[in-house]
Amino acid sequence: MTDAARPLWPSILNGLACRCPRCGKGRLYRRYLRVVPQCPECGLELSGHRADDLPAYIVVTIVGHILVVGLFHFSVGAWNPAVLLALLVAAAIIVPVAILPSVKGAVVGLQYALRLHGFAVEEGEDAAEGVLDRRRGDHEDIGLQLPAERQDTRESYKLAEAFEETRDA
Numbered sequence: 001m002t003d004a005a006r007p008l009w010p011s012i013l014n015g016l017a018c019r020c021p022r023c024g025k026g027r028l029y030r031r032y033l034r035v036v037p038q039c040p041e042c043g044l045e046l047s048g049h050r051a052d053d054l055p056a057y058i059v060v061t062i063v064g065h066i067l068v069v070g071l072f073h074f075s076v077g078a079w080n081p082a083v084l085l086a087l088l089v090a091a092a093i094i095v096p097v098a099i100l101p102s103v104k105g106a107v108v109g110l111q112y113a114l115r116l117h118g119f120a121v122e123e124g125e126d127a128a129e130g131v132l133d134r135r136r137g138d139h140e141d142i143g144l145q146l147p148a149e150r151q152d153t154r155e156s157y158k159l160a161e162a163f164e165e166t167r168d169a
């Protein structure tokens with residue numbers, strides 16, 4: 001499968017459906033919010049996504065708007081306050097849990113389409129160098145110094161692999 005074109009909306013919609021942003025077939029998650037390292041269908045490397053807190057911010061924004069509408073009904077008095085409170089508390093718990101995987105998938109799809117973070121590597125490029133570039137940030141986070149020279153790529157790649165294994169363990 002060619003990697004040259006990465007259409008924005010299909011990639012986001014595939015992620016929204018909790019599928020691989022490239023092929024739309026492979027499952028995106030191993031567990032609830034745990035992204036698979038690689039698409040089981042097309043082989044796209046997915047471990048380089050950096051969704052971080054953005055899905056949570058988006059979910060809070062969505063749920064916040066739902067709750068504001070509900071709270072408005074308190075002042076209108078059209079609903080029994082106890083029933084309304086129960087509905088709002090349920091919505092505040094159930095809606096975020098239900099939509100977080102789809103929202104995170106959409107963020108991963110967006111990053112893939114825009115070639116952000118670990119999705120910058122094209123097929124045919126020096127994959128080790130690309131993987132290394134995005135993992136170098138991880139190493140800096142924990143204070144590990146990786147050699148930056150290109151001739152050290154092989155050694156650095158092994159270090160990055162070892163780090164990835166310990167992190168996933």
Ligand SMILES: [Zn+2]
Pocket residue numbers: 020021022023024025026039040041042043044
């Ligand atoms: Zn795929």
